[in-house]
Amino acid sequence: MAIAIAALFFALGGGAVAAIQSHYVITSTKQIKPSVLTKLKGARGPRGQQGNIGAAGSQGAKGDTGVTGPAGPAGPQGPQGAKGDTGLTGPAGIGFNLTQVAELNWYGANFTGGAYGFNEPYGVAFDGSHIWVTNSNGNSVTELNASDGSWVRTLSGGSYGFGSPAGVAFNGSHIWVANYSGDSVTELNASDGSWVRTLSGGSYGFSSPYGVAFDGSHIWVANSGSNSVTELNASDGAWVRTLSGGSYGFSSPYGVAFDGSHIWVVNSNGSSVTELNASDGVWVRTLSGGSYGFNGPEGVAFDGSHIWVTNYTGSSVTELSIH
Secondary structure, three states: OHHHHHHHHHHOOOHHHHHOOOOOOOOOHHHOOHHHHHHHHOOOOOOOOOOOOOOOOOOOOOOOOOOOOOOOOOOOOOOOOOOOOOOOOOOOOOOOOHHHHHHHHHOOOOOOOHHHOOOOEEEEEEOOOEEEEEEOOOOEEEEEEOOOOOEEEEEEOHHHOOOOEEEEEEOOOEEEEEEOOOOEEEEEEOOOOOEEEEEEOHHHOOOOEEEEEEOOOEEEEEEOOOOEEEEEEOOOOOEEEEEEOHHHOOOOEEEEEEOOOEEEEEEOOOOEEEEEEOOOOOEEEEEEOHHHOOOOEEEEEEOOOEEEEEEOOOOEEEEEEOO
């Protein structure tokens, strides 16, 4: 209040105050004339210097996680990994390896004399690495290396009981030999040629056995002297059944082969071929006459899709479709 009155005193020139009869209280600059107010305010002073920037405030709270963006493009393919270890060698396959057997002929090999002991060789089988040959007049079996035809051993005498050995087959671990004049079948270890057993007599019904084949679990033997076929368990040589008579049409059966599901038997005197179910020995059909051209058939083999039959008397070979 005192400041406002003093300012007014100076604005009015000082001397006029004494003449004022009444007292006024100024509560707002709106009560002062603009010209007087200008004198009271004075001229605007110069702009002051800019102050220092204040300290940074504390960091705010973390915001919510944003939506996941789309996947980026696939990176380049990495280098090829190192080669793994070689797996274990599987068991030897069953049946003939035609390439290795035929090599003996392609290379012009002719193995005779010496330790081979060949004497009217008849049957031949392959066990995955070795060749086994039956010597029908020598009552022996010769084993060769399939890789080069070199002699391994010749088995004869003793407990082997070979008697005009004819057909021979391999079942994955053992060699089976049909003894034509001995009415028996001899089983050998393929690993070392040692004797396992000789089967004969009783219910086996072997009679001049000639051909022999393996179907994956059973051994089949063609009995040329009794017009029958005997089936055995390969695991222990036990008799399963002997098939004969009726629609089978066996007549001096010689060769026998397995095609994966059926057994094929060639009938030498009947000039025919009989097909059986391997699962139960049931007759399927007997093929003869017409265009077959069977004439004293003896050998038979399966190539994966067709059956091949050698006609001994007819000097020919017949090919059959299994379907």
